[in-house]
Amino acid sequence: MGTIGLFSDDSSDSEVEVQTKIIEKRVVERKVIKTVKHKNINKRHTVPIIKHSKHVKSKGIPSYSITLPVNPLIKEIRKTQYVNGWRRLSNNIEKESWSEANFKIKEFEDRSINIKPSFNESLQKEIEKTQRNLSNLTIWGKTIREKEIQKMNKMNDRMNKEIEDCIKYKKQQEDLIEKKRKEEQERKLKEEKEKELQRKKILEQQKLEKEKAIQKQKQEQEAKLKEQQKLVKKEEEKKKAAPNDKQAEKEVSLNKTMAFPMAHIINIIFNSHEPFFKIFMGRLYKKCIYLIPRYGYKTKDKTDEQCLKEIGYKKTSEGMEQESRYNERMEGMITLFSALIQTPNSSGNSKLDMKTGWTWLARILNIPPRQITSLALITFLEIAGNEMINVYGKQMHKILKFIINTYIPMAPKESIAATTRLKLFIEEYNKKGGRIDPPKGKNFN
Structure with missing residues (x-):
């Protein structure tokens, strides 16, 4: 948003890259040459390289350390392919003396230092502009976050209310169902009691009817026995007077x-x-x-x-x-x-x-x-x-x-x-x- 124009110029980007590479190479090569003057070139040795110039401090360039193999100067210079001057220097370094090499390095350093001072100022302005945009973005993000939080809180409150309403409604429905179930259960119990009473009444009536029937049967049997006894008596009387052919x-x-x-x-x-x-x-x-x-x-x-x-x-x-x-x-x-x-x-x-x-x-x-x-x-x-x-x-x-x-x-x-x-x-x-x-x-x- 606010950072669209930041480093949009291709020339400024290339200048920064070129400047950074040149400074790094200059520091490395210069320190390598100074170290090689005083030490045996055929031995492996690790040397810390630090540039104490104002330009390097303003850019915040950190300290460096390198490990020197056999003939490190030639190896390091051959690796560097960014500047044509270094290529020529690497081709002729073995032929020239150390004094000539130092002179060329110094000349190269003087030439590379003369970079436009306006570049640093434009870079600083872009950085400040970017920081302002970032601060604006953070403020805007905070406001949006606060608004979203407020919306979310409102939605949460609304949802909590709806949940409470649902719980209340559910409880009411459960109470109604429980009430209906109890009423149905009471009704069934009442019906069962009524049926049981009717069944008892029917059984009592059946018992009474059976008792009455038994009593009637007993009375009838007693009456029949009496009649039979009378008949037997009559037959006995007739038997006495009966002829022999009926005997x-x-x-x-x-x-x-x-x-x-x-x-x-x-x-x-x-x-x-x-x-x-x-x-x-x-x-x-x-x-x-x-x-x-x-x-x-x-x-x-x-x-x-x-x-x-x-x-x-x-x-x-x-x-x-x-x-x-x-x-x-x-x-x-x-x-x-x-x-x-x-x-x-x-x-x-x-x-x-x-x-x-x-x-x-x-x-x-x-x-x-x-x-x-x-x-x-x-x-x-x-x-x-x-x-x-x-x-x-x-x-x-x-x-x-x-x-x-x-x-x-x-x-x-x-x-x-x-x-x-x-x-x-x-x-x-x-x-x-x-x-x-x-x-x-x-x-x-």
Whole structure:
């Protein structure tokens, strides 16, 4: 900026270079010549060279020291190629004497000293001008630096404020989020408490309903027991006055252990009176059509009373007999049939055997179950199940598996008591490892 014109003149620059080189060479050569006069030129020697002229001091030229090799004067002069006078001097130095060399050097020094004094003054002015420009530059730089520092401080203050605002905003947002989270958490806790209360209320209601249902069941069972007790008493009274031809039916229905002795007696009669077999089986199938097996069907032509008579219901003075009494009679006749098929015949030609039982079981399982079916199956299995396992083994096991997995789910809801007995019987069979205990009264001998 302020230094554009400094040393812009090529002549001043060349003059300074020339002057500096001449002074340096003059000092060096002069000192070398003086030293060489008094010392042996063939020896290496280090000599300090110092010029104490006013001109050199004003230029600030420092002291010099050189190392003189063999024939140093010739070597130094040959190195100097800047001035033509020195070239000629170096060519003729060996021929001329020391006095002539000194005279020429002195003459050269006088000629080189006569440099324009105006050069030093212009140089000084340029230096002062440069210093002024430098001082101006430093002042200008300081002002710019101060202004920039002020700007930077302002920007820093503004940025600090923005950062503080951002931090405040962030804190506010975090507080809002935390508040919402707490509210959401409280709401969820409240909902969970309400759900828990509702769940407890539902459980309490269910408990109350279960207790009520249990109480009802107990009351119903007690009522049924009372009715059964009354019926038993009535039957006992009737039994005393009943004719002898009804004795077998009633005894078996009341006591199942009597089935095997009666089956043994019937087998003896079969052997001695063959027509008795057909008469007996006809009466048995008429009294209990489920041994065929067959079910009654209601049609438009038949009344309810006719349908009940067809399946074996008896008419009394009070009307048709009750279902419980009917089930007992059917159970007694199925028990007698189950005892007959496994009672051995003394002649060995028994017309009722385990094949008859297997055929009946297969046929009844191929018919969709009715209300009486579960009772018929459990009665047959309790009396003849042990012998069926002994005779048919794995095949009987498959039949029992089919009953519990397929047939029981098809049973009507009205036969829940008999169906439960049947299910528990098969589960007990599985727990015992595929074994059924023999019925009571089988070995009566």
